[in-house]
Amino acid sequence: MIAGMHTTQDDFYVRNHGNVPVIDETLHRISVSGQVSRPISLSLNDLKSRFERVSVSAVMQCAGNRRADLFSVKPVSGDPWAPGAIGNAVWTGVRLKDVLESAGIMCVGETHVVFAACDDCEAEGKRFRYGVSIPASKALSGDVLLAYEMNGEVLSPEHGYPLRVVVPGYAGVRSPKWLASIEVRDKPSDNHMQQREYKLFPASVDEASADWENGTTINDMPLNSAICEPNDGATLCAGPVRVAGYAVATGTSVARVEVSSDDGVTWTQAALNVEPSTPWSWTLWTVELALPEGTHELSVRAWDSAGQTQVSQVADVWNFKGYLSTAWHRITVTAQ
């Protein structure tokens, strides 16, 4: 069930890799260093007073959203997320671009913007502070925010108070909460979260054989869609049934959403929510299907403006880490 175009903080999924740090906003400072001509250190008040306040409506989603579907092929590591590791919010803060330019960012050849956060994580027997990076081209696009509000409210501790990064279009892992510092340099972050998590491998690779240097770093998220209403396993009254959900595209836009009750032999086109949105928002959709008595499998797939669509079979996107689960989303309902 989707409550609306924007997801409240309470309803928004929470995926943290460590603790929820307790931060005193009046003492917290964000440093900007590395390949910059004027290294700076900014308080929250500095950020709010020195840079333009901007808002963007954007999806935040875990790269593991819909991972649960992959278990039907064979087990994967990670939390078995249903299609709910996603939300859409209006994020408010300042442009990362403006902050980087005020520090005099110098881009020479390959350049990356490295974020360090305040949460303590643990992996492979080591403790470390969360950190990731994004390419400078994305960081300077004007779309990336250092955000202090979500839907007009101060960020809650679970969502990164007092300041988080919001990288629209990218997997949630690249949008760290509790931001501590920013460094500009010539290669991606060395952090475990950048180097040993959130990479995509072919189906033939497993934990033991994974060459992490050769996985595809997950940044842009793929075209995807899901049925959020009715619930999987629901029992309904036979007759007209409202089916609803979301679709997301990155770089392109959602052009069409289709629902099938006969495993893709025929499709019914859904109505797309026409509420004005940014290129980074999700598209909500609804369709009414006439379901006779019996058990039905419903499938959904989205098409984007480049004529791309989702694959039908889960096996075709399976990977041992369980990322980017984008096959047709299927639910089973019983009409009586």
Added chain:
Amino acid sequence: MIAGMHTTQDDFYVRNHGNVPVIDETLHRISVSGQVSRPISLSLNDLKSRFERVSVSAVMQCAGNRRADLFSVKPVSGDPWAPGAIGNAVWTGVRLKDVLESAGIMCVGETHVVFAACDDCEAEGKRFRYGVSIPASKALSGDVLLAYEMNGEVLSPEHGYPLRVVVPGYAGVRSPKWLASIEVRDKPSDNHMQQREYKLFPASVDEASADWENGTTINDMPLNSAICEPNDGATLCAGPVRVAGYAVATGTSVARVEVSSDDGVTWTQAALNVEPSTPWSWTLWTVELALPEGTHELSVRAWDSAGQTQVSQVADVWNFKGYLSTAWHRITVTAQ
């Protein structure tokens, strides 16, 4: 068979919708009008002398590339192109952006850049000059060229001499040859080529039921790949066989190419050509498969940097106009 990273003019596919106009370069002028503060008329010499000369390596492909595959589901209209309605070239000319800015382009709300060409076309019993449009955001991206050279040679008449538009990433239809004029306005071109061709419809729509207002205008081209060597139907020596072809992505980049000889149960990863290229070039790939005696179906699929891949079944992308044929490309070979 792909000769190399760049396709010569002689080898490059030719898809025209009318005649090949004979144009005297010394008399030809390009006008820029509509929502501009300074309408201008430019000779070829003006273009070459007043604007920066730039080159971009980019794919040009017909939206009907690989259409032949769709006939296995049911017939479609249009030429039954094999995977050869595509080529990659270094295009040289001037930035459309520079020309539009010199004319003082005014973007207010929705803005489109309309191209009129010199070729005479005929459709639905009417004769007209070829014309299409692209959104102003794309026209002003800096990537779109008014090109007068292809791989360092003057354009041949078949490829648009003396001047053509090159819109990297878009379907070939949006890159008119024999450019005559440019108009900036608040809606897309009214031309038949824009309104009644090159739109994508669901599989349930046919010629009679098509509502052309509701089709998806084909601009950005989807992720695709094809096997170019060996030829479909070839007889080979059993043992190691070299398989090669191309992959293309738009907005994202090609991250992985895989070839299967068992209908996708297992895949072998291809080596990608690492020659430096622009985001608009194709990616060439090769792989060696050990084929025992017998008949084999080989399939290829590409993955992009956003973890998107191609669908397996032709039926899932079938549309009555036969555009954007992107299911796994399959060929049959006999090893003996």
